[in-house]
Amino acid sequence: MKSLLFAVLVLFGLTFNAMAAVDLNTASAVELESVKGIGPAKAQAIIDYRKANGSFKSVDDLDNVKGFGKKSIDKLRSEVSVGKTPKAEKTTTAKNDKK
Template sequence: MKALLRSCSIALLLSLSPFVMAQEVAPININTASAELLAELPGIGEIKASAIVENRQANGAFSSVDDLARVKGIGENTVDKLRDQIEL
């Protein structure tokens, strides 16, 4: 009985996995997001997130997603990888 219950549970979880994986996350606004939220972006982390906030405070809002490359340690490749996860 336990084996049957376990098998049914696994089958149910596997059948729901496409719905979980298909869930989209809203893009993060680089002009308003906190360092903590920015740090959740892949390849950013705490140090670059703090640099983004500091750059934003020192130089004003980013006028395009490409402006993120003005932050030390963030290049065009990183911006391209994040393009669908960030917004203004």
Template sequence: MKKLLAGLLGALLLSSAAMAAVNLNSASQAELEALNGIGPAKAKAIIDFRTKNGPFKTVEELNNVPGIGDKTMEMLRKDVSVGPGKPAAAMGKPAMPDSKQPMAKPAMPGAKPPVSKPATPSY
């Protein structure tokens, strides 16, 4: 019984992952390789293309990637999407900030650091 439940859970997870479209602007090499018809060379070509030309504006721009032809495009169309902007890693920024605290603004030359006031207790 446990094996049956584990198998069903695994199939459910795989099917839900398969239903989610891969964002061409943020997908990793491994995520792209998981697509039908995309191997290591084509995944690298997609990443190189978006690095050189900026984020994809439409899924159809995938036709401009070397090695992606009409046949591959037809297979991929339903499995890929285009999200906003460049992926954080491609811009040389960490994907997640180290802290949820807002970053301090750079001080102007000669400016004094802000003085923090103690909290006023409320009764």
């Protein structure tokens, strides 16, 4: 009975993950590899690019990653996302005080 429950939970988890877009900025290699069209080499290339260049600004940034071209990016577009990128810090400017 426990193994059946475990199997159902695993299948539910896999189904849920398949419906959600994988975030290029936070996904692990295993999560990236769950996307059809991304194998171990491409997953590692994404992670290496992310470490070297920071967050992806858009899915189109995959064009800068070894192994990706326009066709493959178009196929992945509905499967991956860039999530929310950190907002730039607000800068304050000094105001002229009236005296």
